[in-house]
Amino acid sequence: MRVLLIEDSERLQRSVGTGLRNAGYAVDIVGDGATGLWEARSNDYDVIVLDLMLPGLDGLSLLTRLRAEGRDTHVLILTARDQVEDRVLGLRTGADDYLVKPFAFDELLARVQALTRRRHNVKSPRIAIGDLAVDTLARTVARGDKSITLSPREYALLEYLALRPGQVVSRREIEAHIYDDQAEPMSNVIDAAIYALRRKIDLPGRAPLIHTRRGMGYVLQAESQ
Amino acid sequence: MRPPFGSRVAGELAPRSCARVRARFPAQRVLASVLSRGSIQRDLRLRLVTGVLALAAAAGAGIYLYVRVALRAQFDAGLSAKADVLSVLVERRRDGHLEFEFSPAAMPEFGPAGKTDFFEIRREDGSLFAASPSLRGKSLPAPKPRLNRAFNLKLPTGASGRALRLRFLPRPEVNEDGMAPALPTGPSMFLNLARDRGEIDRPLAVLLTALLVTAAALSLGTVLLVTVTLRRGLQPLRTLAGQAAEIDAETLDYRFPPEGLQEELQPICRRLNDLLGRLQAAFARERRFTSDAAHELRTPIAELRAMAEVALRWPSDPKAAEQNARDALAIAGQMESIVTSLLALARCNAGTQVLSPRPVDLSDMVRSAWRPLAADAAARGLYAHFDLPPSAPWQADPTLLGSILTNLLSNSVAHGAPDGPIDCRVVRDNGAFTLTIENANASLLPDDLPHLFESFWRKDAARADGRHAGLGLTLVAAYAQLLGLRLAADLPAGDRFRVTLTLPHDAA
Numbered sequence: 001m002r003v004l005l006i007e008d009s010e011r012l013q014r015s016v017g018t019g020l021r022n023a024g025y026a027v028d029i030v031g032d033g034a035t036g037l038w039e040a041r042s043n044d045y046d047v048i049v050l051d052l053m054l055p056g057l058d059g060l061s062l063l064t065r066l067r068a069e070g071r072d073t074h075v076l077i078l079t080a081r082d083q084v085e086d087r088v089l090g091l092r093t094g095a096d097d098y099l100v101k102p103f104a105f106d107e108l109l110a111r112v113q114a115l116t117r118r119r120h121n122v123k124s125p126r127i128a129i130g131d132l133a134v135d136t137l138a139r140t141v142a143r144g145d146k147s148i149t150l151s152p153r154e155y156a157l158l159e160y161l162a163l164r165p166g167q168v169v170s171r172r173e174i175e176a177h178i179y180d181d182q183a184e185p186m187s188n189v190i191d192a193a194i195y196a197l198r199r200k201i202d203l204p205g206r207a208p209l210i211h212t213r214r215g216m217g218y219v220l221q222a223e224s225q
Numbered sequence: 226m227r228p229p230f231g232s233r234v235a236g237e238l239a240p241r242s243c244a245r246v247r248a249r250f251p252a253q254r255v256l257a258s259v260l261s262r263g264s265i266q267r268d269l270r271l272r273l274v275t276g277v278l279a280l281a282a283a284a285g286a287g288i289y290l291y292v293r294v295a296l297r298a299q300f301d302a303g304l305s306a307k308a309d310v311l312s313v314l315v316e317r318r319r320d321g322h323l324e325f326e327f328s329p330a331a332m333p334e335f336g337p338a339g340k341t342d343f344f345e346i347r348r349e350d351g352s353l354f355a356a357s358p359s360l361r362g363k364s365l366p367a368p369k370p371r372l373n374r375a376f377n378l379k380l381p382t383g384a385s386g387r388a389l390r391l392r393f394l395p396r397p398e399v400n401e402d403g404m405a406p407a408l409p410t411g412p413s414m415f416l417n418l419a420r421d422r423g424e425i426d427r428p429l430a431v432l433l434t435a436l437l438v439t440a441a442a443l444s445l446g447t448v449l450l451v452t453v454t455l456r457r458g459l460q461p462l463r464t465l466a467g468q469a470a471e472i473d474a475e476t477l478d479y480r481f482p483p484e485g486l487q488e489e490l491q492p493i494c495r496r497l498n499d500l501l502g503r504l505q506a507a508f509a510r511e512r513r514f515t516s517d518a519a520h521e522l523r524t525p526i527a528e529l530r531a532m533a534e535v536a537l538r539w540p541s542d543p544k545a546a547e548q549n550a551r552d553a554l555a556i557a558g559q560m561e562s563i564v565t566s567l568l569a570l571a572r573c574n575a576g577t578q579v580l581s582p583r584p585v586d587l588s589d590m591v592r593s594a595w596r597p598l599a600a601d602a603a604a605r606g607l608y609a610h611f612d613l614p615p616s617a618p619w620q621a622d623p624t625l626l627g628s629i630l631t632n633l634l635s636n637s638v639a640h641g642a643p644d645g646p647i648d649c650r651v652v653r654d655n656g657a658f659t660l661t662i663e664n665a666n667a668s669l670l671p672d673d674l675p676h677l678f679e680s681f682w683r684k685d686a687a688r689a690d691g692r693h694a695g696l697g698l699t700l701v702a703a704y705a706q707l708l709g710l711r712l713a714a715d716l717p718a719g720d721r722f723r724v725t726l727t728l729p730h731d732a733a
Contacts, residue, residue, distance in 0.1 A: 101527035
């Protein structure tokens with residue numbers, strides 16, 4: 001899952017960025033409105049965390065332009081403005097959520113996760129595909145009664161596929177959502193990651209869940225579907 | 226016991242509103258004190274009753290005196306006419322003998338049954354010649370007033386009377402041919418004529434009673450009228466007081482409706498509304514300041530909290546821990562700076578900032594204020610260009626003046642356009658000094674100048690580095706006011722920004 005953090009405080013960039021990355025998100029960070037708008041236009045983010053008081057272009061103007069261009073990326077406003085009218089204005093401008101500073105990081109993370117799920121029309125934090133269970137809150141994976149340990153990136157890849165069960169997901173989409181600007185995926189890194197994930201998920205003696213659609217991408221679904 | 230009638234308006238209103246209002250707002254206090262200081266009704270009633278009584282007394286006295294004079298004149302004229310008639314009745318015969326042709330039947334008032342009219346005729350030597358039967362042998366008191374002038378006296382009956390003393394020559398006997406001699410001759414005689422004064426005293430007594438009753442009725446009427454009129458007239462004030470009692474900090478946008486108020490109350494209403502306006506503005510300013518201050522502290526707290534939570538959840542490598550510690554220290558420094566500035570401002574506003582004026586040298590102070598900023602300035606390609614007199618002696622609190630200079634210079638370093646000089650000039654003029662700090666303007670517009678010294682104002686609402694909370698120039702303005710300095714900012718050439726500090730001559 002890929003998140004854009006637009007925040008002018010370097011310290012908040014560091015801690016929120018670290019926290020979200022540790023939680024398995026690919027995070028791009030910018031410190032001003034104009035760059036933020038450019039990034040938001042250039043990439044398909046699952047969630048944008050947006051500060052309102054930004055140098056250059058302010059957060060509300062950025063959001064207005066984004067929505068005017070028809071982009072419906074989920075936006076969470078993270079600001080020190082706590083008045084009811086500020087929240088109302090933020091939400092009416094097109095934000096999906098509003099969190100006032102100072103905030104609990106757990107709450108920010110939970111809201112980002114909720115927005116991510118909403119994007120993929122999944123309400124429950126637990127996703128089941130066949131006998132594969134993905135708990136997006138606890139970030140645990142189990143096949144039947146056997147729990148599976150994944151690296152953060154492997155988990156992110158599986159969660160992304162699991163959020164779109166039965167749909168073909170292209171390599172480009174995976175790249176865009178799993179890797180942030182800091183990572184520079186090699187051309188075959190997606191194939192390698194899928195290979196590694198298959199080895200852990202598609203256990204011997206069980207029906208394979210990750211299928212390759214040649215020339216299109218990958219799909220996560222139970223055999224019967 | 227019932228309280229006095231008139232004190233009821235004040236009695237009902239003032240204590241209640243006073244007690245509730247005292248701790249609240251000036252508007253209510255003013256109104257309450259207006260209503261409690263003495264009683265308009267009592268005052269007005271006293272004055273009006275006194276005035277009405279005085280007017281009634283004057284008018285009554287005038288009427289009474291006029292009527293008395295008129296009645297007396299009439300009475301005296303009657304007395305005089307009767308005296309003439311009586312004097313004509315005395316005849317001196319040719320033989321010198323005096324004859325008095327009086328008939329009690331013709332003038333029964335003097336007769337034996339008469340109780341109101343009396344006369345006696347005496348000869349020049351004082352011996353009695355004739356007396357009215359009504360005197361019943363008594364004599365009339367005979368003071369010596371002027372002749373032919375009526376005077377008051379006590380009648381033999383004991384009643385009050387009025388008398389006339391007439392000196393006359395008896396009528397000479399008529400000749401046989403019916404002609405009287407040319408002139409009466411012989412010794413003159415005195416006629417004392419007295420009459421009961423009842424016919425003028427009784428109407429006068431009735432008149433006096435009527436006047437007194439009228440005056441009493443007028444007084445009573447005035448009291449009632451004042452009471453009723455004032456009760457109705459003061460109703461709007463009571464309404465105002467009631468409305469004022471409803472106002473608290475949350476309803477300062479309330480305005481007293483001037484419609485339906487008497488002309489005399491309109492100014493009070495306007496003043497109260499003005500006062501409410503000022504209170505509302507002050508409250509709004511206070512709230513905005515508090516909210517701005519809280520807002521200013523939110524970001525560093527958010528940074529600290531997020532940092533701590535992430536660090537606790539994912540304990541990371543020593544390098545990150547070191548970075549966290551550095552960040553925490555910087556955040557603490559930033560919050561300390563905000564709190565220090567806020568406290569300093571609070572001290573200025575509360576008037577508790579202590580001033581210790583000492584002789585200072587302005588030129589030295591400008592140089593030493595610049596020194597710690599030089600490194601930051603160099604990083605932005607800025608340097609100071611001083612145009613300072615060798616010595617600029619002045620008298621001021623060095624801490625406050627130093628803080629002003631540091632804040633102004635650091636403002637230029639942080640917000641001026643990079644690369645170039647910051648001109649610091651001190652000009653001496655007749656013992657007064659003018660300090661100007663001028664630098665290339667990065668982004669300020671003429672519209673920004675009025676906000677420059679407002680608390681928490683920044684050209685760009687977002688803090689790029691978190692070091693400038695927007696309190697520095699506010700503090701400069703507060704300190705300058707304390708030190709009696711004039712502070713002004715302008716854009717002399719559009720692309721230049723200049724702050725001018727004028728240090729008056731007084732203390733040097």
